[in-house]
Each structure stands twice: as structure tokens, then as C-alpha cells.
Amino acid sequence: MSTSNQSNTNSLPFLLMGIPGLEALHVWISIPFCFTYVMTLLGNIMVLLTVRLDKSLHEPMYYFISMLAVIDLIFSTAVVPKMLAVFWLDSREIGFETCFIQMFFIHTFTAVESGVLLAMSFDRYTAICNPLRYTTILTSSSTIQIGLLSLARGVGVMIPLMCLLTGLPYCKTRVIPHSYCEHMAVVELACADPSVSNLYSLTVATLLVGTDSVFITFSYGMILRSVIRLPSQEARLKTLRTCGSHISIILVFYIGGLLSMYLQMFPFGLAPHVQVLVADFYLTVPPMLNPLIYGIKMKQIQEGIFKLLGQLAGLSF
Numbered sequence: 001m002s003t004s005n006q007s008n009t010n011s012l013p014f015l016l017m018g019i020p021g022l023e024a025l026h027v028w029i030s031i032p033f034c035f036t037y038v039m040t041l042l043g044n045i046m047v048l049l050t051v052r053l054d055k056s057l058h059e060p061m062y063y064f065i066s067m068l069a070v071i072d073l074i075f076s077t078a079v080v081p082k083m084l085a086v087f088w089l090d091s092r093e094i095g096f097e098t099c100f101i102q103m104f105f106i107h108t109f110t111a112v113e114s115g116v117l118l119a120m121s122f123d124r125y126t127a128i129c130n131p132l133r134y135t136t137i138l139t140s141s142s143t144i145q146i147g148l149l150s151l152a153r154g155v156g157v158m159i160p161l162m163c164l165l166t167g168l169p170y171c172k173t174r175v176i177p178h179s180y181c182e183h184m185a186v187v188e189l190a191c192a193d194p195s196v197s198n199l200y201s202l203t204v205a206t207l208l209v210g211t212d213s214v215f216i217t218f219s220y221g222m223i224l225r226s227v228i229r230l231p232s233q234e235a236r237l238k239t240l241r242t243c244g245s246h247i248s249i250i251l252v253f254y255i256g257g258l259l260s261m262y263l264q265m266f267p268f269g270l271a272p273h274v275q276v277l278v279a280d281f282y283l284t285v286p287p288m289l290n291p292l293i294y295g296i297k298m299k300q301i302q303e304g305i306f307k308l309l310g311q312l313a314g315l316s317f
Helices: 003-010 023-053 060-077 080-089 096-129 131-137 140-166 183-187 195-228 233-265 272-297 299-316
Strands: 014-016
Touching (some): 023 060, 023 080, 023 272, 023 299, 060 096, 060 140, 060 272, 080 272, 096 131, 096 140, 096 183, 096 233, 140 183, 140 195, 183 195, 233 272
8 A cells, every 4th residue: 555545545534333332322322331431530539639638648558549549530531531421322433543542542541550559558568568668768759759750650661562453554443342442352354464573562552561560469478478477466457458349449440441451452252342342341430439449448548538538528518
């Protein structure tokens, strides 16, 4: 294909199918996704306001929680509004550039969230295993630097993939059998060999998840060893409750992400709508669960939210 023809083809918009095979049920399917998005907005904004206004929460652990809340807001907002437009208004068209921008945000902030979860495990490891050095190792400036480093890592690994993907000619059908611009679904539309981009994305995803998972497992292994040695049962339970909330978030994030990615690459005979629904729920459910887990498991956040709600209720009267 000539360069001019490729350029003309790549300027055309894509069309999102939504849930393949379940188009007649789009309005009903939209209900849980709309609910999770509203809860995501309310929960994460509440966490951000609580940490911002309560000076007792101005500590590294709560800064990392705030970073996670910002990531979840960006993550879900990059996907859900367009998804609901497809379900409600049959607004299937998405511009070529817009499609890849959406893809960039999804995968970049997936990598950023993995980095923040690793930072949170290091924070807990330092607080429990080296409590006397905690305030010198994790200062406000070092916490911000860790967050920026996670962002830089996410952007750095995604820019080459975006260059590879946007350089492919998309001269097959313009219909994406998905609710959003999912990487593998878009690559299937290319009429050139996408093996380089597929190999890059699989290698980067495996290395990022594998490396972060190893360090997270090591951190919590050391934490568990230290907790067992604590003399007080109450102290052991308190520490395990705090770490338990982090581990819950980590399991949901990594297991859901790996399941979604490998089902797209190796469908194992599953119906297309099942693969799409798994990917959709992975992008919408964890951002809703994160603030709920903090509110339930972490007493300080819970008390801060109640204090904030009390202040808001007082202002309304």
C-alpha cells in the first residue's frame, strides 16, 4: 500500500461494536457500568478530599492512596463515558487519533498503578520492618518523586508501542469488536504484520507485572515475618488489617489484568462477548473497589470521611 493511501485510510474513524452479540441488551448492560462509574467518581473524590483536608493524613501512605485515586479517576474516565455513549446513544464512531489516545491512557495508567502499588508495598515494609528510619526514607518529596517516576515509567514504555501501532496500515474493516479501543482488537484490523508490536506489548506487560509482583511479594513476605514476631496479638491484627487492604487491591488489579490480557490473546474458545465483558469489568470494577476497601479497612480514612461528611452536612444547613 502506498504511503498516501495508508495515510488516507488511517485518517478514517473506527466504529466500536460495544458488546458483540449482545447489542439488543446494551441499555440493560449499561446499568452496572453506569453505577460503577458513579461510585468510582464519588468514592475516589471523597478519598482525595479527605486526605487533602485532614492534616493528620498528610503522610506517605495516604499520599500513595491519593495517587491511586487520581489514577482510578483518569483510568475510568478514559473509558466509561464513551462506553456509555455506545450503549445509550449508539454513538459508535471514534476518531483514529482519539482511539489511540484512549489506548495510551488505559495502558499508561495501568503501568503507573502497578508502580504505585509497588511503592505502597515498600511504604508498608519500611513502616513495619524499619520504623525508626521511616520518616527519613519516605519524606513528602521522596513520595512525590516515586509517583513521578511511576508516571515516567508508564509513559516511557507506552510511547514506543504507540509509535508501532500508529505506524501500521489499517485497511481492513473499521469495526472494533469491543466497547473501547482495546489493543489486541485494534491490532486485528491492521493489514500488515503486527508481530513486532504484539511481542513488544507482551514482553513489556510480562516484565512490568513480573518485576513488580516479585518485589511486592518480597515486601509482604518480610512484613509477615515481622508481624509474626510482634509480642502483642492486638498489634499483629492491626498490622494485618492494614496490609490486608493493600493485598486485596493488589490481587484484584493483577489477577484481573492478567486474566483480561490473556483472554484477549488466547480466547480458549470463549464467546467474544465473554472476553469483552471480562475486559470491561476489569477497567470499571477495581477503580470502584479501591476507595471502598480503604473506607472499610482503614480506620483513619474512615474517620476522615465521616468528619468530611459531617462538615458538608453542617454547611448545608
